[in-house]
Structures are given as C-alpha cells and as structure tokens.
Amino acid sequence: MRNFRAKVKRDRYVGLIALPGFLYLLIFNCVPMAGIIVAFQNFSFRKSIFQNKWVGLKWFTKFFHSIYFTRVVRNTLVLNALVLFSGMLFSILLALFLNEFKNQRLKKFCQSATYFPHFVSVVVLVGIMTRMFDTTTGVVNTAIAALGGSKVDFFNSNVWIRPLYVASSVWSGAGWGSIIYMGAITAVDPTLYEAAMIDGCDRFKQMLHITLPSVKPVIITVLIMNIGKMMNLGATKVLLMYNAATYETMDVISTFVYRTGITQGEYGYATAIGLFNSVVNILLLVTANYISKKTTEVGVF
Amino acid sequence: MKKSISLLLVLTMLLGFASVAARGEAIEGVPDLRGKTVRLLSMETYASSGSFSDIMPLFKRYEEMTGVTIEWDSFSTDYVTVMQTRLAAGINLPDVVSLGGSLDLSLASKLIEDEMFVNINDYLDDLPNISRFFNESRPDIRRSLTYYDGGIYLLPCSTYNNREDEFRKLQNGGDNIIWYRKDIADKLGIGCPTTIDEMHALLLAYKDYDPDMIPMLVRDWTTWCSPYVFAGSYGLHFEQMDSSSDYFYPDENDRIVFEPITDAALEFVTEMNKWYSEGLFGFNADRQALAASGKAGAVWYQKDANRISTNKLLAENGFPEGHFAPVPWLYGPEAKRGIGMRAPFGGVVGITDTENAKTALEFLDFVFFSDFGIACQLAGVYGDNWYYDENGMPMLNDETLQAWYVDKTGNWRTVGGGVHIRMPQIKDYNIEYGLIQQLIDCGINEPFTEESLNAYLDWQDAAFETLPFMFYTQDEMEEYNSLYMDIKTYVQESLTRFIMGEEPLANWAAYKENVQKMGIEKVVAIVQSAYDRYLSN
Incomplete structure (x- = not known):
C-alpha cells in the first residue's frame, strides 16, 4: 500500500494529465455499458431499465432469423475490410511520400491539402460524388461519353457502388490517417539513414529497409485497433449512397438497424445488434492480436 | 409641457387598449392560460433552434391573447432520434411532442403502448374545437387515430378542416x-x-x-x-x-x-x-x-x-x-x-402524460383548431395581416397583398402565417382559396397559371384515396414488423432489379413464391383485420 501511494505521489502529474481521458472513458464508455441489459428487455419509454420486461434472447433471435442477416453482416465486413486496408495502404504511402519532400513549405502545403477532405461533411462529400458521377450531367460520364464509351449508372450499380464508397473514404481519410505514420517516421533515428547512405542505399532502399521496418509496430497497432472496429460502419454515408437497386452490396448492419429498429423506437432490438457487433469486434481484435504476436511479435496487449 | 406629455401618454395608452379591445371583440373562445407554460417539441427546418415566439409575430400574438408562455424545443436534423431520446430521458418532458414529418406506425404504437401520451377522449368535453373537428369536420381522421382500445392518443398535423370540399382533391393530390x-x-x-x-x-x-x-x-x-x-x-x-x-x-x-x-x-x-x-x-x-x-x-x-x-x-x-x-x-x-392522394394528415403530435396536459390541449384547441386559429395559420396576424369582411371571411389587407407582390415565392411566413411547424396545423379550403382568389383578383397571379390549374383539375379526376392510417394491436404489430420489414426490403429491391434488368423477368414466378414463403398471407390478414376495425370505428 505504501508502495502504491509512493507511486501515485511520484506520478501525480502524469496521472493528472491522464485524468480527463480516464473520466471521459468512465462516463461515456464504462457507465453506459449498464445499458447492455436493454438487449434482453422489452424497452419502454415510460419505465426505467430496472422495470422493463425481460424477453431473454428474443431480439437476438429476431436478428439471426432475418433472411438478410447473412447479407448485412457480409456487406459490413466486406465494406469495412476494403476501407480499412485500402485506407491504411494509402495513408502509409502518403506518409512515406510526404517524408521524402525536401522543400518544407511544399511538404506542409501538401499535408494540409490532404488533411482538408477529412473536414468535409459526409453529406457534402456524397453530394459532390452524386454530381460528379451523375449519368446525365456528371463530369465522369461526360468524359466517358466523349471518349466513345457508354455511360455508367454508378449509383445504381452493384458493381460500382462499393468502389465509389471505398474510393471516397480513402480520399477523405488518407491524409488524416497519415498523421500517425508521419509521427512515427519522424521518430526514426537519423543515424540509421546516414549509415545506410554510407552503405550505398538510395532513397527507395532507405524507405524500404529503414523507414518501413521502423514504423511497422505502429502499422500493426493501427491495423489491430481497426480490426477491432470491423463490425462498426456508420449508417450516414451508406444511407446517403444506397437505394433499393444497391441493397445487395450496400445494406449493412447499421442501415438494417436504422430501418427496422431505431426509427421504430425498438431500442432493445438496436441494443441487441449493437451488443452482437461488439462481441464479434472483441473476437476479431483478440484474434488479430494473437496472430500478430505469433508472427511479428507485435501486439497491443 | 409636462402636462402635455402626460396627456399624450395617457391618450396613447387608451388608444392602445381600445385597439386590443377591438381585436378581442372579434375573437371568441380565447382560453385563459395566464401564468401557464406550454412546452412544444417540434421538428422545424425554418428556424432550427430559435423561438417561434420571437421570430413569428403570430405566436407572439397568441402569447399576448392567452397569457400562456410558449417554450419551443425545435430541431431540424435527426429529429426522430432527438425526440425519442428526450422521451426516453423521462424528465422535463415536453407537453406536446411532434412525432416527426412522416408518421411511423410502429413508433406511434410503441409510444402509446408505453403510456407516454394522454387519452384525448378524456378531455374532449373541454375542447370544443377539437371535438368539432373529430366529430363533424373529419370523422375519417378520428377513425384513423382511434387506437384499438378505443382511445385517441394523437392529434393530426397538416390536414384540412373540410373533407368533402370540392378543392380537396386538387390540393390533396x-x-x-x-x-x-x-x-x-x-x-x-x-x-x-x-x-x-x-x-x-x-x-x-x-x-x-x-x-x-x-x-x-x-x-x-x-x-x-x-x-x-x-x-x-x-x-x-x-x-x-x-x-x-x-x-x-x-x-x-x-x-x-x-x-x-x-x-x-x-x-x-x-x-x-x-x-x-x-x-x-x-x-x-x-x-x-x-x-x-x-x-x-x-x-x-x-x-x-x-x-x-x-x-x-x-x-x-x-x-x-x-x-x-x-x-x-x-x-x-x-x-x-x-x-x-396525399395522406389525410402528415405527422401527428401526442400530449405527454404530465400535469400540464390539460393546458397544452386547451392551447392547441384554440391555436390550431378554432376558426380563428385556422384563419391565422393561413393569413397571418389578425389585425396586422388580415381582417374579417362583412361575410365573416378572412381577407388580406393591403400591406399583406403588397408583401405577396414583392415575395412571389408565395411564402406565407413573410406575412406572418403559414408557419409549417410540425404541429396540428389545420387548414381550410374555403379560406385558402378565398385568399388565393384575392391574390389573383389583385393581379398577383404567380401562384397558379392556367396550365397549372388545368393540371390540378385533371388530377382531381385521377386522384385516389390511399389506404388509411390504421393502428394494430400489440400482437398484430409485433408479427407485422417481424414479417413485413424483410418482405418490404425484398419487394422494393426485387421490383427495382426487374426494371433495371438485373433480375430477368422470367424469375417473376420465383419472386412471387418467395414473397409468399416469407409470410405475406399472414401480413395481409393482419392489415385486413386492422382495416376492418378502421371501417367499424
């Protein structure tokens, strides 16, 4: 006990810095977890969660028995995987590319320019895409037609809608995502590059053999953390982009919940699906971490 | 000098009182709600976070007339989620709750079943205008809004006072x-x-x-x-x-x-x-x-x-x-x-089960369901924007007509009326078309061209009634939701794919069989029983 107190006293300022984050997690992440019990209840607007009627696994059964269960889970995983891997790839490439800039002003300008799309609202982003890929007046289809090709109905096509979703996500997120890799690259010991230059490495080889291995732990950590969010996919962008013609490839868990649960006040159902997502996320996280530790000896826990 | 100023002030005050008294004489049935407050939760895109009492002269006037204080709680985005969160919080409940721009049957049923709203039937004796609306003007809406237990828990928004009017189909298409x-x-x-x-x-x-x-x-x-x-x-x-x-x-x-x-x-x-x-x-x-x-x-x-x-x-x-x-x-x-045709009403409001329920209902009864309130919703502030002619019909005054002439978008808000909030706003064809005729007579023919009017007339012939809004019992609702949500998704998707050619038309029989396998017969039986109940209400 005395030892603990001594440690607290020693690290009090570090603890003070961590306190807001700790409180945030406690208030917004830990305390609301008590609401998980709603997944096993018939939620009532009038009653407290301690007074609601217990319904057991009713909501889970309802979700699993839906004919669209497999489809929405598959679409969620596929869309997330595509966004995750392509997003990370482009973020890393962008960070490596920006790191090679010698002109600092140009580098900062490029950084700012690539961060900017992150701040564009998803509604605006989809609005821009709708205009760009429109079959009637969109610049893309106009160009296709001018080159002698046939116009493509991008937003009503199950073939094209996913690439559109992923590409726009990469466009809006790659710059922002590269920040963490830029930070990791900055921390690489400059003497390593000097030694490599003496050994005759050109810039590409330095990138390949020094920069990339140095940021590998960060890449793996980010990858594992993102795999832990594989079942989460915000409904907003999909709701804005999909329609009945593209349900096959774009209907995801969150839009399914929105249509069949939230808008109807069925919070028990929505919570059950949320809980299911979280359990799968934890399983994915643990699995990814295990595989990573076995193969690269890097893990988040 | 001081005497002259005092005299002038007294005269001004007397004239002011006389003016208010004159306005008051023309208005009957103004409820005395002095010292009371009504809290309204509403979706609004016009002023997402403002108080309508500040920006809409009409509501300022209502406050002056009834003595009530209106507390607005309005949101423009993600309204249904915000509304549900407010209700789920269980404290500081608003008195009047709009359920949003479109009516979700499941949500409405759930809120009623959870006893969030009062049974308006219990208050009808004190609500002359709402009673008249349900019993004389729009018994069809009363039938629609009668819950399976016989209670009425919701009031309609955006509807018309006179169902059988010749203009109904024109406007309601x-x-x-x-x-x-x-x-x-x-x-x-x-x-x-x-x-x-x-x-x-x-x-x-x-x-x-x-x-x-x-x-x-x-x-x-x-x-x-x-x-x-x-x-x-x-x-x-x-x-x-x-x-x-x-x-x-x-x-x-x-x-x-x-x-x-x-x-x-x-x-x-x-x-x-x-x-x-x-x-x-x-x-x-x-x-x-x-x-x-x-x-x-x-x-x-x-x-x-x-x-x-x-x-x-x-x-x-x-x-x-x-x-x-x-x-x-x-x-x-x-x-x-x-x-x-457009649904007979667009959206609904419920009155939460609080001690303020009676006040809220009396307020709504006067503001939205009385003849005076209906005229104000259409024409703006009485005295400032319109007056009653010798036949008792509302007429726009010259300033208002001039404002219309300047703002040809037809935005009633510019003259203080047409608030379009998601509240039980009732309109009246006779008043509305009387006002439009007044605009046309004054040479302000922007609202309609001859071609538009002909199109309206053609619609009158082609328009059909949609299936009425109907409530299900709890068991029916549960089965309906568990079966129909998937069927609806499948049907929407399949029809679109057939039209786009992504699904060959040769697969129509298989599509039909799938819909049947998914339980459409059970769903039809549920809708049928609700419809039978509606007809017998």
Whole structure:
C-alpha cells in the first residue's frame, strides 16, 4: 500500500494529465455499458431499465432469423475490410511520400491539402460524388461519353457502388490517417539513414529497409485497433449512397438497424445488434492480436 | 409641457387598449392560460433552434391573447432520434411532442403502448374545437387515430378542416406531375400524350431528336419521384415507395390486396423494364435546373412548376420557344389511371402524460383548431395581416397583398402565417382559396397559371384515396414488423432489379413464391383485420 501511494505521489502529474481521458472513458464508455441489459428487455419509454420486461434472447433471435442477416453482416465486413486496408495502404504511402519532400513549405502545403477532405461533411462529400458521377450531367460520364464509351449508372450499380464508397473514404481519410505514420517516421533515428547512405542505399532502399521496418509496430497497432472496429460502419454515408437497386452490396448492419429498429423506437432490438457487433469486434481484435504476436511479435496487449 | 406629455401618454395608452379591445371583440373562445407554460417539441427546418415566439409575430400574438408562455424545443436534423431520446430521458418532458414529418406506425404504437401520451377522449368535453373537428369536420381522421382500445392518443398535423370540399382533391393530390417539352413535341408533330403508349412514343421521339437529351427525368429509385410514378396507370397504388401502406390496397369488396405480386405489377414492371433498357430514364435530384437548361424532354416535377418560371428560365438558357406543359394523368393498357392522394394528415403530435396536459390541449384547441386559429395559420396576424369582411371571411389587407407582390415565392411566413411547424396545423379550403382568389383578383397571379390549374383539375379526376392510417394491436404489430420489414426490403429491391434488368423477368414466378414463403398471407390478414376495425370505428 505504501508502495502504491509512493507511486501515485511520484506520478501525480502524469496521472493528472491522464485524468480527463480516464473520466471521459468512465462516463461515456464504462457507465453506459449498464445499458447492455436493454438487449434482453422489452424497452419502454415510460419505465426505467430496472422495470422493463425481460424477453431473454428474443431480439437476438429476431436478428439471426432475418433472411438478410447473412447479407448485412457480409456487406459490413466486406465494406469495412476494403476501407480499412485500402485506407491504411494509402495513408502509409502518403506518409512515406510526404517524408521524402525536401522543400518544407511544399511538404506542409501538401499535408494540409490532404488533411482538408477529412473536414468535409459526409453529406457534402456524397453530394459532390452524386454530381460528379451523375449519368446525365456528371463530369465522369461526360468524359466517358466523349471518349466513345457508354455511360455508367454508378449509383445504381452493384458493381460500382462499393468502389465509389471505398474510393471516397480513402480520399477523405488518407491524409488524416497519415498523421500517425508521419509521427512515427519522424521518430526514426537519423543515424540509421546516414549509415545506410554510407552503405550505398538510395532513397527507395532507405524507405524500404529503414523507414518501413521502423514504423511497422505502429502499422500493426493501427491495423489491430481497426480490426477491432470491423463490425462498426456508420449508417450516414451508406444511407446517403444506397437505394433499393444497391441493397445487395450496400445494406449493412447499421442501415438494417436504422430501418427496422431505431426509427421504430425498438431500442432493445438496436441494443441487441449493437451488443452482437461488439462481441464479434472483441473476437476479431483478440484474434488479430494473437496472430500478430505469433508472427511479428507485435501486439497491443 | 409636462402636462402635455402626460396627456399624450395617457391618450396613447387608451388608444392602445381600445385597439386590443377591438381585436378581442372579434375573437371568441380565447382560453385563459395566464401564468401557464406550454412546452412544444417540434421538428422545424425554418428556424432550427430559435423561438417561434420571437421570430413569428403570430405566436407572439397568441402569447399576448392567452397569457400562456410558449417554450419551443425545435430541431431540424435527426429529429426522430432527438425526440425519442428526450422521451426516453423521462424528465422535463415536453407537453406536446411532434412525432416527426412522416408518421411511423410502429413508433406511434410503441409510444402509446408505453403510456407516454394522454387519452384525448378524456378531455374532449373541454375542447370544443377539437371535438368539432373529430366529430363533424373529419370523422375519417378520428377513425384513423382511434387506437384499438378505443382511445385517441394523437392529434393530426397538416390536414384540412373540410373533407368533402370540392378543392380537396386538387390540393390533396401529391405535389408532382409530368411536364413535357411541348415546343419540341410540336416540332415533331406529336400531340400531348394521354396514354402510357403515347408517352413511350414521345420519349423515344425525344431520344431520336437529341441523343443528349434525357427523355424522362426522375429523381431516384426510392422516393416519390421514381419510375414507380407510372404504377397508377396499371391500376396499382404504390407509386410512393416510402410508404409501406401503399403496397396494400382494398379492392371493391374491401379485401386487402398486396399489389406488388399481382399480374398488374408484372405488366407494369415489364413495361418499365422496356423503357429503362431503351435508356428513357434519367436520374437526377436537380430536376428543376436540368429541365430549365433544356436537357430534359419530360420531367416529373411540382405541378405548379410554372409558378417558379421553368419556362422563363428555359428561355434565358437559349430556348426562347421552350415550353414545358403539363401532361394529363396517363391511361394504362386497361384504360386505368390514378395517382395516390396525399395522406389525410402528415405527422401527428401526442400530449405527454404530465400535469400540464390539460393546458397544452386547451392551447392547441384554440391555436390550431378554432376558426380563428385556422384563419391565422393561413393569413397571418389578425389585425396586422388580415381582417374579417362583412361575410365573416378572412381577407388580406393591403400591406399583406403588397408583401405577396414583392415575395412571389408565395411564402406565407413573410406575412406572418403559414408557419409549417410540425404541429396540428389545420387548414381550410374555403379560406385558402378565398385568399388565393384575392391574390389573383389583385393581379398577383404567380401562384397558379392556367396550365397549372388545368393540371390540378385533371388530377382531381385521377386522384385516389390511399389506404388509411390504421393502428394494430400489440400482437398484430409485433408479427407485422417481424414479417413485413424483410418482405418490404425484398419487394422494393426485387421490383427495382426487374426494371433495371438485373433480375430477368422470367424469375417473376420465383419472386412471387418467395414473397409468399416469407409470410405475406399472414401480413395481409393482419392489415385486413386492422382495416376492418378502421371501417367499424
């Protein structure tokens, strides 16, 4: 006990810095977890969660028995995987590319320019895409037609809608995502590059053999953390982009919940699906971490 | 000097009192709500976070007249989520809660079942205007809003006071019709289409005339502005895909039919598939702009589109002879035609079960359901914007007419009326068209052109009633939701895929079988029992 107190006293300022984050997690992440019990209840607007009627696994059964269960889970995983891997790839490439800039002003300008799309609202982003890929007046289809090709109905096509979703996500997120890799690259010991230059490495080889291995732990950590969010996919962008013609490839868990649960006040159902997502996320996280530790000896826990 | 100033002040005050008294004389049944507060939770896009009492002179006047303090709680985005969160919080509940712009039957049922709202029947003796509305003006709405236990827990928004009025269908038809480029059709020697086949021929002619032109411009696949708008010509009633009730329709024997699996649906889908494969549809949300730029042959757009001068814009864009004219509603292969009327009311409000419920109901009874309140909603602030003529009809005064003349968008808000909040706003055709006639008589003919009015008249003939809003019992609701949500998704998706050619029409039988396997018969039986109950209410 005395030892603990001594440690607290020693690290009090570090603890003070961590306190807001700790409180945030406690208030917004830990305390609301008590609401998980709603997944096993018939939620009532009038009653407290301690007074609601217990319904057991009713909501889970309802979700699993839906004919669209497999489809929405598959679409969620596929869309997330595509966004995750392509997003990370482009973020890393962008960070490596920006790191090679010698002109600092140009580098900062490029950084700012690539961060900017992150701040564009998803509604605006989809609005821009709708205009760009429109079959009637969109610049893309106009160009296709001018080159002698046939116009493509991008937003009503199950073939094209996913690439559109992923590409726009990469466009809006790659710059922002590269920040963490830029930070990791900055921390690489400059003497390593000097030694490599003496050994005759050109810039590409330095990138390949020094920069990339140095940021590998960060890449793996980010990858594992993102795999832990594989079942989460915000409904907003999909709701804005999909329609009945593209349900096959774009209907995801969150839009399914929105249509069949939230808008109807069925919070028990929505919570059950949320809980299911979280359990799968934890399983994915643990699995990814295990595989990573076995193969690269890097893990988040 | 001091005496003169004092005298002047006293005179001014007396004149002020006299003016208020004069206004008060004309108004009957003003409830005394002094010292009381009414909290309203509402969706509003006009002023997302403001107080209407500050920005709308009308509500300021209501506060002065009744002595009540109105507390506004309005949101413009993600309203339904915010509203549900407010109710789930369980404290500081608003007194009057709008359930949003469109009415979700499941949500409304759940909130009633959870005893969030008071039974308005218990208060009707003290609510003369609401009683009159339910019992004399709109018994059909009373039937719709009667819960299966016999209670009435909701009040309707955005509806009309006089159901049988001749203008009802004109106004209550949906907002859109087909407009076509008459100048090009004339050049091609083609008259105004009256049937689906003639429309098809016209669209093909547009395509031949200019390959870059969009023959038929609609918006997308899931709203009221999709190729489904032509379903009415096949005797179908589901042109508005967003409304689940549109897939069900009672036949002449009041038996509920699930229309998307009928032979008529196959015929419709087959024809639309042909149009789609011929490249006759263009999808774009900016229909007005595209039409005005001369890029559309035909467009599904507001039936009073001439009011916003599409043709004027067309001329400015290099088509001086350009002329969009309305197409009368098209007859299908079996000489059928029709388009669903707007639902009898748009959205509902509930009165939360608090000690303030009676005050809230008395407030709503006067502000929205009394003759005076209805006139104010349409014409603005009494005394400032309008007055009663010798026949007791509301008339706009000169300043208001001048404001209309300046603001030709027809925005009643500029004169203090037409608030369009999601509250039980009731309108009255006689008053509304009296006011419109007054505008036309004054030379302010912007609201309608002759062509628009003719389109309205044509609609009157083609418009049909949609399936009424009906409540289900708890057991029915549960089974309906568990079966129908998947069926609806499957049907929406399948019909669209058939039209787009992604699903071969040869698979129609399999599609029909799947819908049956998914339990549509049970769902139809549930809708039937709710409909029977509605008819017997």
